[in-house]
C-alpha cells in the first residue's frame with residue numbers, strides 16, 4: 091500500500107501535510123505520533139471515511155479512490171475502531187453477519203465460515219455466544235473476525251491495546267502474528283511505545299501532520315521513539331513520595347447496587363463495596379472493564395440510586411445529595427467515555443468549559459452565566475494543558491481524541507476538587523501529555539486532593555496509586571501493594587486468577603449492609619454471574 095503526498099485540511103488546521111507512507115504486505119506497521127499529529131485522519135482517508143484534498147493511494151500497485159468505507163472493504167481494507175461497534179443483545183454470529191448477509195447467509199454456512207476464520211487465526215471465537223457475555227478482549231476478537239469475514243487482507247486497528255490487560259495484549263499480538271504469517275497486513279495506531287516496539291515490523295512517526303521518519307523496531311528504544319515523536323523524554327511514573335494523610339475525604343460503606351437488564355432480570359452489580367480515600371491519597375481500582383467500575387463511579391457521583399450503603403464526603407453524608415450539589419461540594423470527574431459523558435461534541439470548546447460547572451466561577455456570576463469569564467478561562471486551559479486547536483470556537487468534535495481528553499482534565503482540575511474521580515485519565519493521550527497529566531494529579535495530591543483512579547493502564551495504576559484494590563464481579567476481591575506488584579501479577583488478579591502478591595481485602599464490604607452473608611471469597615466463583 092502506498093500513500094503519496096496526502097494532504098487534508100480542516101478549517102484552521104492542516105491535519106495531514108504531504109504524507110508519504112509505504113506499507114509492505116505481510117507486515118505489522120505501526121503509526122505513532124503525539125495527539126493531533128494526524129494519525130486518525132490518515133487512517134480515515136485510507137478507509138474511505140474522509141477524502142484527501144491532495145495525494146494518491148495505491149493498493150497492490152493500482153491507484154484507488156475511495157468514496158466510502160464500502161469501497162475500501164471491496165479492496166480488502168478493514169478497520170477496527172477504538173470504540174467497539176457490536177450489538178450487545180445479538181450473538182457473535184449475528185453481529186458478524188449483520189450487513190453482510192449476502193456473503194454466506196445467516197445460517198450454517200455463515201457459522202462454518204466464522205469457525206474456519208476463527209480456527210485459522212487462533213481467535214477462539216464462539217459463534218453462538220451472546221456478545222453481552224463477552225469480555226473486552228473477546229469483543230475485540232469478534233471485531234477483528236468481522237473484518238476478516240468481509241474479506242479484509244489489510245486491517246487497520248486504532249489503539250487496540252488501550253483497554254486490554256497485559257495477558258490480553260500478548261494474546262492479541264499472537265493473533266496479529268498469525269495474521270501476518272498468513273500474508274495479511276496490519277496497520278495500527280498506538281501511544282504505547284513499548285508495545286509498538288515488540289510487535290511492529292516497521293514504524294512510521296508522524297509529527298504535526300507530516301511524516302518525520304520511519305524507525306526500525308530492532309534498532310530503536312522507546313526513548314528514541316518518544317524523542318522522535320514529541321521531542322521530549324519518556325515520563326517515569328515511579329515517583330513514590332507519599333502524601334497520604336489520616337484525614338478521610340471519601341468513605342464508601344456497604345455499597346450495593348443492582349441493575350435490571352432488558353430481559354427484566356435483576357442482577358447485582360455492586361456487592362458490598364467499602365473503602366476510604368484520605369486527603370492526599372490516590373486509591374487505584376484495578377479491574378477488567380465491566381466488573382462494576384462504571385457503576386461505582388455513577389454511584390459516587392449520585393447518578394444512580396443505591397440499594398444500600400453510605401457515602402461520606404469530607405465528613406458529610408452525601409448518600410442522598412443530588413449530583414450537582416456533590417460537584418459544588420468539590421467532586422471532579424474525568425469520565426470513562428469522554429464522548430458520552432465528558433463533552434458536548436457539537437458545542438464549541440468554551441461551552442464545554444462550562445459543562446458540569448454551570449453554577450461556579452468563572453462560568454457564572456450570581457444568577458447569570460459569565461460568558462466572558464468562561465471564554466477567558468478556556469483560553470487558559472488550552473494554553474496550560476496544551477490542547478492543540480485553532481481556537482476556542484471550534485467544536486469539541488473537531489479536536490483529536492487526545493486533545494479532547496486534555497480539555498476535560500483541564501476543566502475538572504480547574505475547580506480545585508477535593509475528590510477527583512479519574513476514570514482512565516490519560517486514555518488516548520500521548521506520552522508527553524500523559525506525563526503532564528500525572529504531574530498535575532501528583533501536584534494536586536500534595537495539596538490534599540483525594541483521587542479515585544480507575545485505569546486499564548497498569549503502569550499508570552501502579553505508578554500513581556498509594557493504595558491498590560482489585561475489583562472483580564462487583565466486589566473488591568484483593569489488595570495489592572503498588573510498591574511491589576508487577577503489571578503481570580496485577581493483570582492476573584484482574585482476570586480472577588490468584589496471585590501470591592495479593593492479600594484478601596480487610597474491609598471490602600464486610601461492614602454495614604455489605605456482604606456479611608456471603609461466604610464465597612474465591613474471585614473465580616465470586617458474586618453473581620454477571
Ligand SMILES: Nc1ncnc2c1ncn2[C@@H]1O[C@H](COP(=O)(O)OP(=O)(O)OP(=O)(O)O)[C@@H](O)[C@H]1O
Nearest residue numbers: 100105125126127128129130131488489490491492
Ligand atoms: N472533522 C474535523 N474537523 C476539523 N478538524 C479536525 C477534524 N478531524 C480532525 N481534525 C483536526 O486534525 C488534526 C489531526 O487530528 P487526528 O484526529 O488525525 O489526530 P491523531 O494523531 O489521531 O490524534 P490522537 O492521538 O489525539 O487521536 C487535529 O488538529 C484535529 O483537531
